[in-house]
Amino acid sequence: MSERTAPRTAPLRARAEIDLAALRANVRALRAHAPGAAVMAVVKSEAYGHGAVPCARAAVAAGASWLGTATPEEALALRDAGLPGRIMCWLWTPGGPWREAIEAELDVSVSGMWALEEVVEAARGADRPARVQLKADTGLGRGGCQPGDDWAALVREALRAEAEGLLRVTGLWSHFACADEPGHPSIAAQLAVFREMVGYAEGQGVRPEVRHIANSPATLTLPESHFDLVRTGIATYGISPSPELGTPADFGLRPVMTLSASLALVKHVPGGHGVSYGHRYVTPGETTLGLVPLGYADGIPRHASSAGPVLVEGKWRTIAGRVAMDQFVVDLGGDEPAAGADAVLFGPGDRGEPTAEDWAQAAGTIAYEIVTRIGTRVPRVYVNEEQDG
Numbered sequence: 001m002s003e004r005t006a007p008r009t010a011p012l013r014a015r016a017e018i019d020l021a022a023l024r025a026n027v028r029a030l031r032a033h034a035p036g037a038a039v040m041a042v043v044k045s046e047a048y049g050h051g052a053v054p055c056a057r058a059a060v061a062a063g064a065s066w067l068g069t070a071t072p073e074e075a076l077a078l079r080d081a082g083l084p085g086r087i088m089c090w091l092w093t094p095g096g097p098w099r100e101a102i103e104a105e106l107d108v109s110v111s112g113m114w115a116l117e118e119v120v121e122a123a124r125g126a127d128r129p130a131r132v133q134l135k136a137d138t139g140l141g142r143g144g145c146q147p148g149d150d151w152a153a154l155v156r157e158a159l160r161a162e163a164e165g166l167l168r169v170t171g172l173w174s175h176f177a178c179a180d181e182p183g184h185p186s187i188a189a190q191l192a193v194f195r196e197m198v199g200y201a202e203g204q205g206v207r208p209e210v211r212h213i214a215n216s217p218a219t220l221t222l223p224e225s226h227f228d229l230v231r232t233g234i235a236t237y238g239i240s241p242s243p244e245l246g247t248p249a250d251f252g253l254r255p256v257m258t259l260s261a262s263l264a265l266v267k268h269v270p271g272g273h274g275v276s277y278g279h280r281y282v283t284p285g286e287t288t289l290g291l292v293p294l295g296y297a298d299g300i301p302r303h304a305s306s307a308g309p310v311l312v313e314g315k316w317r318t319i320a321g322r323v324a325m326d327q328f329v330v331d332l333g334g335d336e337p338a339a340g341a342d343a344v345l346f347g348p349g350d351r352g353e354p355t356a357e358d359w360a361q362a363a364g365t366i367a368y369e370i371v372t373r374i375g376t377r378v379p380r381v382y383v384n385e386e387q388d389g
C-alpha cells in the first residue's frame with residue numbers, strides 16, 4: 001500500500017488521511033472497556049484499508065499486546081516489518097506456510113485435523129514448537145471445530161503433539177455470529193458452548209494462555225465475553241460495529257480515516273443536462289457540476305450512485321448519477337468552488353463531513369466494507385505519528 005507522511009509536497013488527486021493519534025486513543029479506550037483482558041488489534045486486510053504496518057505499530061504503542069490477521073502472509077509481513085510480540089493468524093488452507101509461521105513465532109489457528117497434521121509435520125523440522133490456538137465453532141457456522149467428537153479428537157491429538165514437544169496449545173478461541181445484535185439469543189448460546197468446549201479441553205489437560213471470543217461489538221457491549229483477550233477490528237479504527245449499538249462517540253471512539261479528493265473540474269451546465277453514464281441524473285435547472293476524481297476502482301461503491309454524500313465548501317452534496325470507474329459528479333447547485341477544492345467523502349463527522357456509516361447507509365452495506373474497500377490507488381497519508389503520552 002502506498003504511504004506518505006504529512007506534510008506532503010504536492011497536492012494529491014485524492015487521499016485517505018489516517019489519524020494515528022485517534023487510533024492510539026481508540027486502543028486505549030478499548031483497553032478501558034475490557035480492563036481484565038489483553039487487546040488484540042485486528043489488522044487484517046491492510047488494517048481494514050488503513051494500512052497494516054503503521055496501524056499495527058500505533059496499536060502496539062498504545063498497549064495492544066496482540067496483533068491479529070486473517071492470512072499467514074499478512075502476519076508474516078508484520079513480523080518482517082519488525083513488529084514484536086504476539087501475532088496470530090487464522091485463515092489457513094492446505095499447504096500454507098506453517099514452517100515460516102513457526103519460525104516467525106506466530107500463533108496459528110487450527111480448526112480441524114488436516115491443519116493439525118500439517119502444523120505438526122512442519123514442527124518436526126523446525127527449531128521450536130508451534131504455537132497453536134484451537135478454534136471452536138460455538139455456533140457461527142463458519143470456521144472452527146464442531147463440538148462433540150470432532151473437538152474431542154482435535155484436543156486429544158493436540159495434546160499428543162504437545163507431549164512430544166512439537167507444539168504448545170497457547171489458546172482456545174471462537175467467534176460470534178450476532179454480537180452486533182443486542183439480545184440475540186445466539187450470543188448466550190455461543191457463550192455457553194464456548195465455556196463447555198474450553199472446560200472440556202482444560203479437563204483433558206490443555207493449559208491455554210488465552211481464551212477468547214470477543215470481537216468489537218462484544219468488547220463494547222458484553223463484558224462476560226471478554227475472557228483473557230478481546231479481538232478488536234472495526235472499533236480500533238473508530239467505527240461503531242453497528243449503528244444499532246451506538247455511535248463511535250457513545251463508546252469513546254473516533255474514526256481514524258478521512259477520505260477526500262480535489263475537485264478535478266467545476267463547470268456551468270444548463271438545465272436538462274444528463275450526467276454520467278446512463279444519464280441517471282438530469283440537471284433540474286441551470287447549475288454547476290463538480291467532478292470528483294474517485295470511482296469504483298478506488299473502492300467507491302457503485303451502489304452509492306445517486307446516493308453517496310460529499311462535503312464541498314461546507315455543504316453536503318449528493319452523487320449525481322452513476323459512480324464510474326475513476327470518477328463521479330456532484331451537483332453544486334450553482335456554487336463555484338475552484339478546481340482543486342476539497343471534496344470530503346467521509347471522516348470523523350465533527351467538521352460537518354459525512355461518516356463511513358453515512359456511506360454504508362447510502363450503499364446498503366456496512367461501514368466495515370466502506371473503509372476496507374478503499375483501493376491501493378488512494379495514498380494513505382499518516383498524521384500524528386508521534387506518540388502522545
Ligand SMILES: *Cc1c(COP(=O)(O)O)cnc(C)c1O
Pocket residue numbers: 042044090175214215216217231232233234235241
Ligand atoms: C475480523 C475478525 C475480528 C474483528 O472483528 P470486528 O468486528 O472488526 O472487531 C475478530 N475475530 C476474527 C476471527 C475476525 O475474523
